[in-house]
Amino acid sequence: MTGTLEAIRAAMPSAGVELVNNPSPCGQHSLRVERKDALAVAEFLRDRLGYDFCSNVSGVDWPTRKVKETNTKKEVVDGVEKEVKTTTERDVPGFLEVVYHLYSISENSGPLTLRVRTGDREADVSVPSLTPVWKSADFQEREAFDLFGIRFDGHPDLRRILMWDEFADFPMRKDYVPPDDFEYEPTPHDEILAKVKARTEAA
Amino acid sequence: MNFPGSGIIKGLAVTARNMAGSYIEKDRLTTEQYPEERPTLPENSRSFPFLVFDGEDPESGMRCTSCKICEKECPPQCIYIVQDRDAAGKALKRPKVFDIDIAVCMSCQICVEVCPFESIRMDQVYELSSYDRFGALVLDKPKLLKSNAYYHGIHPTEAAETDARLEADRKKKEAAAAAKAAKVAAEKVVKAAQPEAQP
Amino acid sequence: MSDLQTIDVSLGPQHPSTHGVFRMNVTLDGETITRLQPVFGYLHRNHEKIAEGNSWLAAMPYTDRLDYICPLTNNWAYALAVEKLAGIEVAERAEFLRVITAELTRLQNHVAFLGFILGDMGAWGTALMYAFREREKILDLFESLTGARMMCNYMRFGGCRCDLPPGWLDATRKLVDGFPAFLDEMEALLNGNEILLARLQGVAPLSAARAINGGLSGPVLRASGVDYDIRKADGYGIYSRFKFRVPRGVVGDCFDRFMLRVLEARESVEILKQAIAGIPDGPVVNPKAKQRGLRPPAGEAYGRIEGPKGELGFYLISDGGDKPFRFRIRPPSLINLTLLEELCLGTKLADVMVILGSIDIVLGEVDR
Numbered sequence: 149m150t151g152t153l154e155a156i157r158a159a160m161p162s163a164g165v166e167l168v169n170n171p172s173p174c175g176q177h178s179l180r181v182e183r184k185d186a187l188a189v190a191e192f193l194r195d196r197l198g199y200d201f202c203s204n205v206s207g208v209d210w211p212t213r214k215v216k217e218t219n220t221k222k223e224v225v226d227g228v229e230k231e232v233k234t235t236t237e238r239d240v241p242g243f244l245e246v247v248y249h250l251y252s253i254s255e256n257s258g259p260l261t262l263r264v265r266t267g268d269r270e271a272d273v274s275v276p277s278l279t280p281v282w283k284s285a286d287f288q289e290r291e292a293f294d295l296f297g298i299r300f301d302g303h304p305d306l307r308r309i310l311m312w313d314e315f316a317d318f319p320m321r322k323d324y325v326p327p328d329d330f331e332y333e334p335t336p337h338d339e340i341l342a343k344v345k346a347r348t349e350a351a
Numbered sequence: 352m353n354f355p356g357s358g359i360i361k362g363l364a365v366t367a368r369n370m371a372g373s374y375i376e377k378d379r380l381t382t383e384q385y386p387e388e389r390p391t392l393p394e395n396s397r398s399f400p401f402l403v404f405d406g407e408d409p410e411s412g413m414r415c416t417s418c419k420i421c422e423k424e425c426p427p428q429c430i431y432i433v434q435d436r437d438a439a440g441k442a443l444k445r446p447k448v449f450d451i452d453i454a455v456c457m458s459c460q461i462c463v464e465v466c467p468f469e470s471i472r473m474d475q476v477y478e479l480s481s482y483d484r485f486g487a488l489v490l491d492k493p494k495l496l497k498s499n500a501y502y503h504g505i506h507p508t509e510a511a512e513t514d515a516r517l518e519a520d521r522k523k524k525e526a527a528a529a530a531k532a533a534k535v536a537a538e539k540v541v542k543a544a545q546p547e548a549q550p
Numbered sequence: 551m552s553d554l555q556t557i558d559v560s561l562g563p564q565h566p567s568t569h570g571v572f573r574m575n576v577t578l579d580g581e582t583i584t585r586l587q588p589v590f591g592y593l594h595r596n597h598e599k600i601a602e603g604n605s606w607l608a609a610m611p612y613t614d615r616l617d618y619i620c621p622l623t624n625n626w627a628y629a630l631a632v633e634k635l636a637g638i639e640v641a642e643r644a645e646f647l648r649v650i651t652a653e654l655t656r657l658q659n660h661v662a663f664l665g666f667i668l669g670d671m672g673a674w675g676t677a678l679m680y681a682f683r684e685r686e687k688i689l690d691l692f693e694s695l696t697g698a699r700m701m702c703n704y705m706r707f708g709g710c711r712c713d714l715p716p717g718w719l720d721a722t723r724k725l726v727d728g729f730p731a732f733l734d735e736m737e738a739l740l741n742g743n744e745i746l747l748a749r750l751q752g753v754a755p756l757s758a759a760r761a762i763n764g765g766l767s768g769p770v771l772r773a774s775g776v777d778y779d780i781r782k783a784d785g786y787g788i789y790s791r792f793k794f795r796v797p798r799g800v801v802g803d804c805f806d807r808f809m810l811r812v813l814e815a816r817e818s819v820e821i822l823k824q825a826i827a828g829i830p831d832g833p834v835v836n837p838k839a840k841q842r843g844l845r846p847p848a849g850e851a852y853g854r855i856e857g858p859k860g861e862l863g864f865y866l867i868s869d870g871g872d873k874p875f876r877f878r879i880r881p882p883s884l885i886n887l888t889l890l891e892e893l894c895l896g897t898k899l900a901d902v903m904v905i906l907g908s909i910d911i912v913l914g915e916v917d918r
Contacts, residue, residue: 172849172868173637200762203851205610206865206878247863249880253762254779259852284765286888295596310591310917319596358742365739366676381728393694395715397812424842426608459611464711465842473697506714 149177152260155197156189163189168263178247178261178338183275186264187302190281193250199260202282204249207292211269211322212242244298248278248285266298269321277303295320394506396474400462402495409496413472417446421462421471429455431463449495453479454488469513475505504530554837555579561902563592569666570913574890583900586891590884593917601877606632607811609877611703613846616879618700619662620655622648622692623857625705630786630851631864632707633704636846640837644709645788650722653818653825654857656679657729657859658688659820660811663910664736667808670907671738673748675741679828684732687725694718700883719826733815742811748803754893754905761802765887767882768860770909774802775812782858787855792824808909845872859883859910879918883911 149167156165162181181189215238223232233278235319244266251258266273277300279285289300290309299320300306308315317324373380383390404412418436435447462471474497481487503510562573570594577585597616613628614621626648633640640648655678665681688884689699694715696702704711740746756766761774764913770779779796781789797813799806854863859884867876886909893905 151629172635172847174634174849174851176851185688202765203854203861203865204865204878205769205897206876207877208867249863253776256783261852273744278807282765283760283763284885284888288882295598308591308705310594310596311589319598324599358744358747362743365735367681374623379683385653385795393690393715395695395697395712396693397697418844425684426604426611448690455613455617458698458701459614460697460711462606468748504734 149179149260152193153179156192157179158184158320159192159196165189176259176261178263180263181264183264183266185282186262186278187276189349190248190262190278193260194299196280198252198255199257199258200249201251201253202248202278202284203251203259204247204342205278205285205288205292206247206249207298207320208297209269209296209321210247213240214238231258243267244269244273245297246275246289246292246297249322272299274299274301276301277306279303294318319332352376366476376439380487391549392475392490393509397458397460399458399474399479399490400471400495401474401497402449402492403470403499403502405499406485407498408491409498412494412498413445415449415473416444416468416470417449418467420465422465424461424465426459427455427457446492450489451491451495454485457530469517472506472509494533500517521536551815552672552877556584559899563589565813568671568903568913569911570916571911572911572916573908575904576899576907581900583894583897583899583902586894586902587786588887588890593913595918597918600818600880602874605842606707606846606874607841607871610705611701614701614918615914616648616881617660617686617857617862617883617912619912620659620858621700622651622655622696622704623788623855623862625702626652626787627857627862628705628864629705629852629857630855631839631866632844632846633853634853635851635866635868636707636844637850638708639707639836640787641833641836642830643713643832644834646825647710647714647834648705648787649789649825650822651702652686653822654691654722656818656858657815657822659910660714660815661685661688661732663811664740664808667904667907668740668746670903671746673746677736677836680736680739684729689721691718691722691725692745694721705833706841707840707844709833709835711835713834719829722819722822723826726819726826729819730816733812737812742826747805749901749904750808750908751803752801753804753901756889756893757804758802758893760889760892761834762845764892765885766860766889767886769810769814770807770860770886772797773799773806774795775799780854780861784854786853789821792821793819804908807910811910843869843872850876854880857882859912859915860886879915881914881915881918884918887911887916 153165153167156163163185165185166180167220168178168180170177217236217238219234219236220231221234222229224230225232246264248262249258250260250262264275266275275298275326277285279289279300280302287309289303290306292298293300293303293306294308294310295318307313311319318324403414405414408411409431417432419432419434422430422432429452431448431452432446432452433448435443437443458473460473463473479488499514500508539541556577556579558580560573561576562568563571568574573589575587575589576583588756597612602613610628613624616624620843632638657789658706661681662685665678668677686788692702694719696704696711713768725812745821758774761771761776763774766774777796777798779812780786782796794817795811796818799810840892846868848868848869852865854861861880863880865876865878865880866874890906890909894902897905
C-alpha cells in the first residue's frame with residue numbers, strides 16, 4: 149500500500165492522496181483521494197499500476213457525530229492552584245464517502261481500497277464518477293446515488309436503479325426514517341377519492 | 352458419424368433412453384405423487400419453531416423461562432413474549448404470552464441456537480395453509496407447546512443429546528447442592544466440637 | 551428515441567425467460583436491437599439496511615436469500631468477511647465442509663443453468679427436467695445436512711453450524727462418482743445439437759479487455775479467455791491445497807459461456823473427490839469464536855469468494871458495536887449485467903434471452 153502511495157506521489161506530486169489506516173486484523177488499509185484528483189489518480193492506477201478490475205463500489209454514510217473533549221487547565225481559584233476540567237461538545241461534520249475496491253487481474257494483486265469523500269451530507273454531495281475509467285462502476289455508482297444520494301459528476305446515466313423514480317429519500321442514510329406503511333404509494337386513485345369525498349361531504 | 356442432424360439424433364437417443372429407463376430405474380423417475388405419497392423428511396429437516404415441555408402437563412412442564420433471548424435475536428423479529436407475574440406482581444420464570452408469527456418467520460433456526468434452556472426447537476410440519484390471512488398464522492402458546500415425546504419422534508438424535516445434556520446439568524446441580532449441604536453440616540459439627548474460645 | 555423506423559418493446563418483468571422479475575426496455579429496428587435499458591428493483595427489499603439494523607449473526611440467514619440458487623456460497627462469503635474483520639480462525643474440519651458444500655452448490659447451480667438456458671432457447675422441459683432431477687439429489691443432501699433445501703443458513707463465524715449426519719459423506723461420494731455420467735449424458739443431449747449450436751455459437755462475443763473493464767466475474771469473465779479464478783488468485787479457505795484446472799473460453803460468445811459451466815462442473819467434481827478423501831476429524835466450529843453478541847473491533851474488511859455466478863464480496867465496516875455499521879454486498883449478478891446492452895446491440899430480439907440466460911443471473915441478488 150505504501151508503495152502504491154509513493155508511486156502516485158512520484159507521478160503526481162500535486163495530487164491529494166493520503167493513507168487511511170484500518171485497525172482491523174485484516175489490515176486492508178486504504179488511500180483517500182481528494183475529489184479533484186480522483187479521476188486522474190484512477191486513470192494512473194489503471195494504466196500504470198495495472199489495477200484493471202474495479203470490483204466493488206460502495207457508498208458509506210458518516211453522519212455528523214458529537215465528540216466530547218475534556219480539557220484540564222490549571223487555574224488559581226481563591227489563591228489555591230486547582231485543576232479545572234471543562235467538557236466541551238463539538239460536532240464533527242458528517243460526509244458521504246465512496247469506497248472503490250480495485251484488483252489487478254494482470255498482476256494478481258489487490259485489494260486496493262480507494263476512498264473519495266463528499267464535502268458534506270446535504271449540499272455538496274458530488275464526487276467525480278469513475279465510470280469512464282472502469283465501466284463496472286456504472287450500476288454500482290447508480291446504486292450509491294440511489295440509496296445514499298451521492299451525485300457522480302460525469303456519470304453517463306445517473307438515475308435511480310433500485311428504488312422507483314418518484315421516490316424522494318435516500319434509504320441507506322443513517323437518518324432515514326422508514327414509512328409506517330411500506331406499500332403506500334400515492335396513486336391517481338387518491339385524487340379521485342379526495343374528489344369523491346369532497347362531493348359527498350358537500351352533499 | 353457426422354452428417355447434418357446427427358447431433359439431434361444423438362440427443363433423441365438420450366431422451367429415448369430416459370423414457371425407457373423411467374420404467375425400470377428409480378433414478379430416472381423421481382416424481383412423487385404428493386398428496387398420496389409423502390416424502391420421508393431427513394432428521395435435520397426443519398420448518399417452524401415450537402416449544403418443548405417435559406412430562407404430561409404443558410403449563411407445568413414448560414422449559415421456557417421467558418428470558419427473551421430468542422425474541423431479541425430473531426432476525427425478522429417474529430417472536431413476541433410477555434413474562435408472567437404472580438398476584439403480587441413478582442416476575443415468574445415462565446411466559447404469559449408466547450406468540451410466533453410464522454407468516455414472518457424465515458425458519459432460520461437462530462432462536463434454537465441461542466436458547467439456553469433447550470426450550471425452543473424446530474418442527475417439521477409443512478401443511479399450514481389457511482384461508483385466514485392474519486390470525487391463523489400467529490401461533491400462540493397452546494399451539495406452540497409440544498411434548499418432549501413429540502420432539503423425540505421428529506428429531507430422535509438431537510432430542511437424545513438434549514436430554515442427556517439436561518440430565519447431566521441436573522445431576523451436576525444436585526451434586527453441587529449435596530456438596531454444599533454436606534459442607535454446611537460439617538461446619539456445624541466442627542463448631543459444636545470446638546469449645547468456646549475463652550475471652 | 552422512437553421514430554417511424556423503430557419500435558419500443560418492454561420485455562418483462564413477468565416473462566419466463568427473464569429469470570425473475572426483470573425488465574428490459576428494448577428499442578427495435580425491425581428485429582435488431584438498437585437500444586436496451588435494463589430496469590431493476592422489482593425485488594428490492596434493501597437487504598443492506600436490514601442487516602445494518604440487526605446483529606452480526608442475524609444477517610446470516612438473510613444472505614441465503616440473495617442468490618437463492620446457491621445459499622451456501624453466500625453464507626461462506628459473509629462468514630469469510632466477518633472472519634477477516636474480527637480475526638477469527640476457522641476450524642480445520644469446517645474448512646473441508648465449506649469446500650464440499652460450496653462445490654456441491656456450484657455443481658447444482660451450473661446444472662440448473664444448463665436447464666435454464668435451454669428453456670430460454672425454447673426447449674422448455676426436457677433438458678430442464680433432467681437438470682432438476684440431478685439438482686434435486688444435491689438439494690436432498692443439503693436438506694439432510696443443514697435442514698433446508700435452499701435456505702440453508704449453515705455457516706457460522708469460525709466454522710459451520712453442525713456436523714455431518716451419519717452416512718452423509720457416503721451419499722455425497724456416491725453422487726459425486728455418478729456425476730460425470732450425468733454430465734456426459736447432458737453433453738450428448740445438447741452439445742452436438744445443430745439447433746443449439748446455431749443459437750449459441752458466435753452470438754455476442756466479448757473481448758477479454760472489455761470483460762475486465764466491465765467488471766464481469768466468474769464463468770462469464772473466464773469465457774472471454776481471462777484466467778482469473780478467485781479460488782486460485784486468493785486461495786481463500788483451503789483451495790490452495792486442491793489440484794484443479796481453471797477452464798477458459800476463447801471468443802467469449804454464448805457457446806463459450808455455456809460450455810464453460812460444463813467444464814467447471816467437471817473440475818468441481820475433482821475438487822469434491824479430493825475434499826471428501828481428505829476430510830479430517832475434529833470440531834466443526836472454532837470454540838473461541840463468538841456467535842451471539844459478536845462485537846468485531848472497529849475497522850473494515852472486504853472479503854470475497856468465487857461464487858458460482860462470479861465474485862461475491864462483502865464489504866463490512868464495524869464501529870465496534872453489535873451491529874454492522876456498513877454492510878455492503880458486491881452482487882455478481884448485478885455487475886455481470888453491466889455489459890448487457892453492449893452485448894445485445896445489433897443482435898436479434900430472440901438472442902436477447904439467450905444472452906441474458908448465458909450471463910446467469912438471479913434476481914434475488916440483482917435487486918437485493
